Amino acid sequence: MHCVYSARRVSPVLLVGGRIVDPSQNLDGPADLLLLDGKVAALGPEATRKADAKTERIQATGLVVCPGLIDLHVHLREPGQTAKETMATGTAAAARGGFTSVVCMPNTSPAIDNATTVALIREKAAREAQVNVYVTGAITRGIAGEELAPIGSLKQAGVVALTDDGHCVQNNEVMRRALEYAKMFDLPVMDHCQDYALVSDGVMHEGYWSAILGLRGWPAIGEEMIVARNIQLAELTGTHIHCQHLSAAGSVELIREARKRGVPISGEACPHHFTLTDATIAGSDLFWRTDGQNLLPRRNGSPLPTWPSYDTNLKMNPPLRSARDREAILEGLADGTLEIIGSDHAPHADFEKEVEFDYAPFGITGLETELSLSLMRLVHTGKLSLSDLIAKFTLGPARLLRIAKGTLNVGADADVTVFDPDREWIFQRESSASKSKNTPFHAWPLVGKPMMTVVGGKVIWREEKANGSV
Ligand SMILES: [Zn+2]
Numbered sequence: 001m002h003c004v005y006s007a008r009r010v011s012p013v014l015l016v017g018g019r020i021v022d023p024s025q026n027l028d029g030p031a032d033l034l035l036l037d038g039k040v041a042a043l044g045p046e047a048t049r050k051a052d053a054k055t056e057r058i059q060a061t062g063l064v065v066c067p068g069l070i071d072l073h074v075h076l077r078e079p080g081q082t083a084k085e086t087m088a089t090g091t092a093a094a095a096r097g098g099f100t101s102v103v104c105m106p107n108t109s110p111a112i113d114n115a116t117t118v119a120l121i122r123e124k125a126a127r128e129a130q131v132n133v134y135v136t137g138a139i140t141r142g143i144a145g146e147e148l149a150p151i152g153s154l155k156q157a158g159v160v161a162l163t164d165d166g167h168c169v170q171n172n173e174v175m176r177r178a179l180e181y182a183k184m185f186d187l188p189v190m191d192h193c194q195d196y197a198l199v200s201d202g203v204m205h206e207g208y209w210s211a212i213l214g215l216r217g218w219p220a221i222g223e224e225m226i227v228a229r230n231i232q233l234a235e236l237t238g239t240h241i242h243c244q245h246l247s248a249a250g251s252v253e254l255i256r257e258a259r260k261r262g263v264p265i266s267g268e269a270c271p272h273h274f275t276l277t278d279a280t281i282a283g284s285d286l287f288w289r290t291d292g293q294n295l296l297p298r299r300n301g302s303p304l305p306t307w308p309s310y311d312t313n314l315k316m317n318p319p320l321r322s323a324r325d326r327e328a329i330l331e332g333l334a335d336g337t338l339e340i341i342g343s344d345h346a347p348h349a350d351f352e353k354e355v356e357f358d359y360a361p362f363g364i365t366g367l368e369t370e371l372s373l374s375l376m377r378l379v380h381t382g383k384l385s386l387s388d389l390i391a392k393f394t395l396g397p398a399r400l401l402r403i404a405k406g407t408l409n410v411g412a413d414a415d416v417t418v419f420d421p422d423r424e425w426i427f428q429r430e431s432s433a434s435k436s437k438n439t440p441f442h443a444w445p446l447v448g449k450p451m452m453t454v455v456g457g458k459v460i461w462r463e464e465k466a467n468g469s470v
Contacts, residue, residue: 012054014055015416018065024409028386028387033416039457040410040414041410060418063418063451065417066417067394067407069099070103071345071397072400073245074102075345080110085435089434089435091133093367096368098419099367100131107143107166111143115154118137122157131455132455134403135158137151138162145167151181152184155185159187160188160401162187162189162190165244172233179237179239183238188242191242192317198221202218203218205321205322213281213282218318235263241266244268245342246329246332247320247321249325252337256332267338267340268340268342269338272440274326274330276326281314288304302445310356312353312354339396340392343370347363347435348361348436364439368433372448380447394407413456419451422447425445425449427446450463
């Protein structure tokens, strides 16, 4: 009922010969997949048998076919900030990134803190979105951290979770009451963990490079302190708290320990935090010679991407951290402490980013590089199996949000992602479907590429035929 994508009549599709990887059924092997009337109709020999003459056959040999990926952390910028992104462009970028569902954040203008605005977003999504759009509601009115938003009516209007993302509720009493209400209405709470007093006006990770570059530091403790607070409050109230876009080693350790005790707490990681470090802000030369060594595959001496020092496409909140933090995030994903990967896709217009580092807004786009970077850093390095990675984009977010997605079970919605795990390509900012181009991964050679995105049985995006299949 929360899904705002309206199913249209679609013709039957048979995906032939792909490697089906579905963690929800422990499936990993070659099989055909039949999609009929917007649903998964059959898998394996039965799919082949059931496909009639009218069925469109799509060759998927050599490709992975998995449940449609979910990104639970996306800023679609509607309402009110359509110079940065729109429902149409943001969801087009999601489709190109292999995502069939996105969860949009409420720090819009005005904020999504009441039932009417939720209804507006859902109507707009039904008309203009290419993928399923799930809406989150604010924890507090105007995301100001003071007065609770009307949580019951937000739930009734169809939000899947509460968050003040972009901001963090500082008042522990307000947060405690929010958690108690959220529990009554059976809603998970997601938190952007930032202690304002500790972070103050920091713009990059507090450490060696902030000292060298003369930029104000955003210390790791500014995140860890709120993660620790959230663990205490989750334990007290029994409400699940999901800590968004974790960046610091200490946060991972806190969550690991709390989960062992059974505290209802979880965390998410973003590709930029497990790929880049604060050294990138000193410019590409220094990065490739330090934390960037052996990060990218070098083919025939192909040039590495370059960028200047103080590039504002490396400014995000929370900031890029040290190589040790980056390793800890990877470790947390590998051992299951962090069950979810999200992009924190945060579009900003060029004119907003083309200012001094201190003045630029925090945030980068991420939907179209997310799957590739995750494959490179986690699967191609042997830290995670393909199935375990896919779970972080499917089972993980579906369970947290309690949405009927993230599976290829017979009868499930026919949301399917097809990708080539080994295909090498170069990401170009100009080719992005997002309205904004604020990505740090321009001209990066990547390994692994989305090839086709199917929502409700309909092929909504397909890589142009370069070499045969798909
Ligand atoms: Zn955030």
